[in-house]
Amino acid sequence: MTISRRNVLLGGAGLAGASALPGFTGGAFAQSVPQYKPEPGASLRMLRWSPFIKAEEEAWLANTKKFTEATGVEVRIDKESWEDIRPKAAVAANVGSGPDIVWVWFDDAQQYPDKLMDVTDLATALGGKYGGWYPGNEAYAKANGRFIAFPLATIGNAICYRDSWVKDAGFSQFPNDTKGLLELGKALKAKNHPMGFTLGHGVGDGNNFCHWVLWSHGGKMVDDKSKVVINSPETVAALRYARELYQTFIPGTESWLDVNNNRAFLAGEISVTANGVSLYYAAKNDPKLADMAKDIKTTNMPVGPGGPAELTQTTSACIFKYTKYPQAALAYMSFMFDAPQMNAWIQGSSGYCCQTLKAFASNPIWTSDPNHAPYAKASELLRPNGYSGPLGPQSAAAMADWIVVDMVAEAATGQRTPEEAAKRAEMRASRIYRG
Template sequence: MTISRRDVLMGGAGLAGAAAMTGLSGTPSFAQALPKFEPEKGASLRVLRWSPFVKAEEDAWIANTKKFTEATGIEVRIDKESWEDIRPKAAVAANVGSGPDIVWVWFDDAQQYPDKLLDVTELAKGLGATYGGWYPAPEAYALNRGKYVALPLATIGNAVIYRDSWVKEAGFSEFPKDTKAFLELAKALKAKNHPMGFTLGHGVGDGNNFCHWVLWSHGGEMVDDKGKVKINSPETIAALKFVRELYPNFIPGTESWLDVNNNRAFLAGEISVTANGVSLYYAAKNDPKLADMAADMRSVNLPIGPIGKSVELHQTTSACIFKYTKYPQAAQAYLSFMFDAPQMNAWIEGSSAYCCQTLKAFAKNPVWTSNPINAPYGKASETLRPNGYAGPLGPQSAAAMADWIVVDMVAEAATGQRTPEEAARRAEQRASRIYRG
C-alpha cells in the first residue's frame, strides 16, 4: 500500500510541525531533542515489514505513517511479507543492492550484511538519550563494531498461553513454575485428552523461542563467550532428554508447524497449552464465538529449568535502512518520527501488548497494566537473551540461526529421529562449519 501525499506542510518546518501537532505534554519534541534530517527533494520511501498477527498493530503503524506523509509530503509505500519470507527477501535486497529503503528484520539478521546497511548511530543515540536508553539485549542486535546498523523496533514477547480450567482438571491448582512439574502437567493433560502443542518446525518466532528455551533452561549453549562451539555438552544432552520425554504429550505433527499452526490448533480447542505472543489471546477475545475460551485463557512466563533462573528468547525485530537508498535523510526522518513518543505510544497500545518497547521510557505505556494477561509480555525486552548466547552477535550467530541449528536439533531429539547424543553431535558439526568459517 502507499500513503499518498495530502495536507502537506511545505518547507523546512514540515517535521517540526509534525512534532508540534502530536507532541505530548512534558515530552521533548523529536525535532528539538533528536538529530535533524533534511529529506531529499522529491523523496519517496518503500518499507518492507512482516505480515501482522494483530491487525490493530498494522493499522496504528499505517496511521502514524499517514501523519508523517501529511507533515512532509513524502510518500511511503508499505509492503508486507510472511514472517518466513522476510529473511530471504531482505538478504536478496542486500546482495543485489535494490529493493525497499527500509526493512524490518528478525533477530540478528542485520549482522549478516552490516556493510550494506546505513549507519544510524547518531539517530540511535539521540533516541536513547531522549527515551531512557535502549534495553541492552535488543540493542545488541542493532550494534555492529560499535555502530548502529539498525534501530531496535520491538520485542515480540513469548509466553505460555493455557486453558485454566483444563489445567485445573488435570489436577494442578496453578501453572507449574519449573520444568519437572511442567512435564508432569503435560502427562496429566494428555491423559485428559487435552494435549499440549509447541512449535518444533521452522517457525521464525515460536519454533526458535521454544527450542532455545529448551536448550538454555538446562544450561546448554551454542557457543561459549569466546565463540567456541560447545553445543554438544552434558547440559544440552539433558535438555534433549527432557524434550524427548515431553514430546509424546504433544498433539501430533508439531515438528512441521510454522508460526501460525499453534495459533490455529489452540483456537480450535485441539491443544491446552502453547507458547505464543499475546496475539493468540486477542484473536480469541475478538471472536464472539470464542468468548468462553478467552475468559478461560491465562498467560505465564516459561517454567524455570535446572539452571535455576528464567532464560528466554523472544522474537526481536529491528528496522534497517539499506545504503543503496536514494533518500537516506528521508528514511532517517521517517524512523525518527515513528519512534517519537506520540507515534510510538500509539503503536505499542495499538498492538495490544504484542510489541514490547525497546526504549525504556515506553515501559510506562498503560497497555501493560490494562489486562493481567499482558503482564508477562511487558518485560520481554528486559528478560530477552540474544540467540547468539553466550558468544558475540555477528555474521556467525546470524548464520547459525538462519540455518535452524537449534530448532532442528531439538526437533530431531524430540521426535526420536535421532538420539539426544546424535542430535547434539550433528548440531555441533553444523555449528562448527559456521563458527570456524
C-alpha cells in the same frame, strides 16, 4: 499498501507541517535529536512482517499517514510472511535494490552490515531522550560498536493455556518449573487435551521454544569466546527432556510454522502452547470464542535446572545504503520513534510489541489486562540468540541455518538420539564458527 501523498502547502500558514513536528525543526525534541530534511520528491518503500494483531498494523499505518501529511513523503508499505522476511531482506542486500527500509528478525542485520546505513547518530540520540535502549535489543542492532539498525520491538513469548483444563488435570496453578510442566503435560494428554509447542521452522515460536529447551537445562551453542560447546551433558539432558515432553504433544508439531500453534489452540485441539499475546486477542476478538477467551491465562516460561532463560523474538528496522532518499528514511524513523507515535503503536499492539526504549515501559497497556503481565518485560528479560558468545555474522548464520531448532526436533521426535542430535548440531555449528 501505499500511504497516499497529500499536497503540502508551502510557506506562510501552509504546513507549519515539517517545521512543527518533533525530529524535523524546532522544539525540545530537536535539541537532542538530529533533524532530517527529506530530499525533494522523496518517496519510501518499507517491507514489514505480516501482522498478527490488526490494530498494531493500523496504528503503524495511521502514524505513517501523519508523516506523509507532514512531509509530503509517500511511504509504500509491503508485507511478507514471517518466514519470508529473512530471505527477501537478504536478496535486497545482495542485489542492491528493493525496499528502502526493512523489518528484520533477531540478528539478521549482522549478516550484511556493510549493506546497511550507519544510523548511530539518530539511534544514540533516541536512546538519550527516551531512557536508553534495553541492552539485548541494542546488541542485535549494533555491529562493531555502531548502530546498523533501529531496535524496533520485542515480541514477547509466554505460555498460553486453558485454565479450566489445567485445573481439570489436577493442577491448581500452572507449574513454574520444567519438571512440573512435564507432569502437567502427561495429565493433560490423559484428559485428551494435549499440549503443542512448535518444533518446525517457525521464526518466532520454533526458535523461542527450542532455545528455551536448550538454555533451561544449562546448554548453549558457544561459550563467551565463541567456542562451540553445544555437544555437552547439559544439552543431552535438555534433549532427553524434549523427548519426554514431546510424548505429551499433539502429533505433527515438527512441521509447524508460526501460525500452526495458533490455529490448533483456537480450534480447541491443544491446551498449552507458547505464543505472543496475539493468541489471546484472536480469541477475545472473535465472538464465537468468547468462552475460550475467558478461559485463557498466560504465564512466563517454566524455569529449568539451568535457571530462567528465554529467547524472545526481536525485530529491528534497517535502512539499506542503496536508498535514494536517506534523509527521508531517517526522518521517517525519527518520527515513528517520537513519543506520540511510538506510544500509539505500542498501545495499538495490545502488548504484542514490547518497547525497546525504556521510557515507554510506562505505557498503560501493560497494566490494562492481567494477561499482559508476562509480556511487559520481554525486552528487559530477553537473552540474545548468540549466547553466550557475541552477536555477529556467525550467530546470525547459525540461527538462519536452524541448528538449535533442528537439533531439538530431531531428538524430540526420535529421528536421532539426544547424543546423535547434539553431535550433529556441533558439526553444523563448527562449520560456521570456524569458517
